[in-house]
Amino acid sequence: MLKSSYFVLLLSLVSFFGYGQNNGLFCDQIIALKRTIKINHYQPKVVDDSLSTHVFDLFLNSLDEDKRLFTKSDVAQFEHDRFTLDDYINTGSCEFINNYTTILSARLEDTKRVISNIETEDFDYTGKDTLIFKPETTFKYFNNDEALKNYWSKRLRYNILYTLVENDSVLEHIKNDFKALESALKPKVIQKELCKLEELKNRLGSVDNFVKEAFLNAYLHYQDPNSSFFNASEKEMFVNALSNDQLSFGIITSKNDDGDIIIVHITPGSAAFNNVDIEVNDVIKSLSTNMKTLETYCVSDEDVLAFTSDQNHNTITFKIKKQNGTLQNIELTKTKTKTEENTVFGYIIEDKSKVGYISIPSFYSDLESPNGLGLANDVAKELYKLQKENIAGLILDLRFNGGGSMKEAADLSGMFINRGPLSILRYSNGETYTINDMNRGALFTKPIVVLVNNYSASASEFFAASMQDYNRAVMIGSATHGKASAQVIIPIDTNEALGFSKMTVEKFYRVTGKSHQAQGVIPDIILPNLYDGFNTQEEFIAYALKNDSIAGIQNFPKLKKLPIEQLKKKSLSRIDNDATFNALKRLNKLIIKNYFELDTEYPLTLDNVYSEMIRYKNQWNTINTPLENHSARFTVKNTEYTKEIISYNDDKKTINQAILKDIKTDIYIEEAQRVLQNLLNLMPQN
Incomplete structure (x- = not known):
């Protein structure tokens, strides 16, 4: 890197005269955020040296997550702030931020220069250099300029070889025309990397904005990982995502x-x-x-x-x-x-019995509606259509549902129970409030199976837990995400130009008083999961709120226990002998081995890159074939009402056909249908 004293001095002057002009806003944001956290956060942390060191680590990681920009000398310089960030926050001092903006800007330009200069060099593919693959947790900052250049030289060469193999899987074709292919591809690969750096430079409008918001987010993420800072655009995007x-x-x-x-x-x-x-x-x-x-x-x-x-x-x-x-x-x-993604539709699955299927993408709500109608209202409409088709049971699919409105989750829960408490909210002062279903009667009383996975979170878990506690549904899938906290979006100051915070203000508990925080809702029947071992759940996220329990409600009108053990035994027998689920288990192990635990090295040659890529591709294809070719024995179709609606729109017809195919080829939906059929056999309806 070209780190002459003149260059650093020039950047320092730019920092003082350029970034410093905007620091007044940043100072105000720090002061406002400190006050807002203290007043509103469920469990605000003391602004002391402990906070300082943790916020420092979060902040630095967010600026250079893969440790591919900063050098060890940069980090040594930053270390002077490790135990002083709390002092800056307490005093409202904000000039410290300029140093990070200056150095990050410089490293971006240094890296761009290194990559650009490499383009004129002839790349060596003889195996003189070695490729080393390590888990991300072992990444280290560069020692010096030579290490930076060496990294990018090897990375660009690997990207070129990888792309050549990706474009043509016949090794002889690549070898026969290697020089021309490499020469044509090299500038494209280099330009792509330069563009990525330019994207980072322009993120949020400027490096200055990016660095400042990174610090505000680090401050909030230390409180808990679900609290974050929003500028006006980010706030608007988040609100839109919760509305249909x-x-x-x-x-x-x-x-x-x-x-x-x-x-x-x-x-x-x-x-x-x-x-x-x-x-x-x-x-x-x-x-x-x-x-x-x-x-x-x-x-x-x-x-x-x-x-x-x-x-x-x-x-x-x-x-x-x-x-x-x-x-x-x-x-x-x-x-x-x-919003199409926030709209639900009911489908009919027919084998030995006719059952309904509804996928719930999120607990969206119409925030501008006087009645706040959203997901629950849409599900009610689809249930009406499905019941006109005389379904014997229902599958509700909450996989990958990251949550949304707790009101919608409560309203949906109330549609399936007669009446009673659904959850207990606990505020920062220790007071509690019980969320009740106030409407006597249930909209649907027949058997239900609920599908969840480790990406089902928040409001999804609220609903899943209430159904499980009332013995109202059989829960199948994998343990959910483990987020039992609720957030609100609030301006960090009366002057909304300072920005907003999505802030954790309360925790919610099951009616039993137990919590699924950092543990998840555990299904009655656990199915093999492609994402097992990915460690994406709340328990693996730094500074997540701890699991605890409170006094629960002793007598609530739960239903008769479901025959879970019998259902579990039948499901386990099917899964153990099912080729597709066994393939999925092997695919999970392949991903873990090649992405999360990869620790290998080999000489940087076309032959070696080719053999590694083809080996993995062949393994993937062999294992994935049963999953790709799977088709359930049941039939899936639309309700009569939906058939009429889509008949007038070719786009909707195309989308609908794709959804019907997805349902029929989904092994989890098939197992949910089998569990529901077993439940219907064990609990015959009048």
């Missing part, structure tokens, strides 16, 4: 291999849908309002989403590059659009 009706342009974007932001989906009925000039696969070159323009080259898809989600950007001019190469400026104004 939102103001939007109706455009979903993605980044292609060339670094372009392309339109991958247009929501039916949206502003974009109603404009004939905008199409899927169009490239977005820039976004402009009266006040601001975002050029999309080397900008992340997340930053594009933040720009379009900004509540101040209700009208945007999209500069679009069509597939024929022409450019168009298209002005769109946000309209209220129903």
Whole structure:
């Protein structure tokens, strides 16, 4: 790295005159956040040396997570702040942040220069250098400039070899034309890495913004991992994710291999849908309002989403590059659009009995509706349609449901029990409040199976726990995420320009007084899981709230115990002899071995990279074949009402066919259907 004293001095001056101008806002944010945490957080931590050292580690990790930018000398310099961040917070001092912004900016530029300079060098693929693969936890900061250059030289060479094999799996083809293929690919691979660095440089608008928000988030994440800082755009995006009706342009974007932001989906009925000039696969070159323009080259898809989600950007001019190469400026104004991902539909699964199936993606709510109608209301409508089809039971799928509105979770729980307490909230002062189902009677009284996995969290766990405590449903799958806390979005100051916080303000407990915090809701029947051993649950996240218990409710109107042991025995027998579930177990072990526990090295040659890639690919294909070819014996179809609705819309027909296929090939849904069939046999309905 070119770290001359002149260069460092120049950057220091830029820091003083450039970044320092914005520090007034940052100082105010620190003061406001400290006050807000103390008043509102469920378990605020003392601002002392202990807080300082932990926030320091979180902050540094968020700036350079893979340890590929900072050097050991940089980190040694930062270490002076390890026990002084608490002093800065207590005094509202914020000039310390400039050092991090200055050095991160410098390292980004240094890395870009190193990568750019490498492009002129001839790469050595003879095996003189060795590739070393280690688990991420063993990553270390670079010792010096030579280590940085050596890393990028090997990484770029590996990326080139990897891409060549990915493009053509016949080794002889690559060898026969290696020089030309390598020469053509090299600048593309280098440009891709430069673009990633440019994205980081432009994240949140500037390195300065990125560093400051990283610190505010580190401060909040030390309180607990579910508390975080939001700027106005991030707050808007989060709120929209919890609503099935939102103001939007109706455009979903993605980044292609060339670094372009392309339109991958247009929501039916949206502003974009109603404009004939905008199409899927169009490239977005820039976004402009009266006040601001975002050029999309080397900008992340997340930053594009933040720009379009900004509540101040209700009208945007999209500069679009069509597939024929022409450019168009298209002005769109946000309209209220129903979010497809936050909408539920009921399906019929038929084998020996006819049962209903509903996948619940999140516990969304219409935040602008006077009645707050959302997920529970939508499920009620689908249940009505399913019951018209005379279903004997119901499968509710909560896999990958990260939560949402607790009110929706309570309303949904109340649809399946007669009446009674659902959960106990506990506030920071120790007071408790019992959430009750106040509506006598149940909307659906037949047997239920609920599918969960380790990505089912928060409101999902609220619902799953209440169903389990009331003996209302059989829970199958894997232990859930383990988040038994509730957050609210609040401005950190009366001046909302300072930003917002999603802050943990309470914990919730099962009616028994037990908690699933950091443990998860344990299913009645545990199924093999592709994500076993990934350690993504709350218990593996630093500073997660601890599990505890409180006094529960002794007498609540739970139902007669379900025949869990009989169902478990039958399910276990099926799973042990099921080729697809056994394949899934082997696939899980393959992923763990090759991604989480990989610890190997070999000479950097085309032959070695090829053999490693082909070995893994062949293993994957062999194991994955039973899963790819699996098809359940049941039939799956739409309700009569849904058939009529989709008959008028070709897009909906296409999406519907894909969903029907997914249901039929999903081994978990198949096992849920078998468990439900066993339950129906053991509990015959009148």
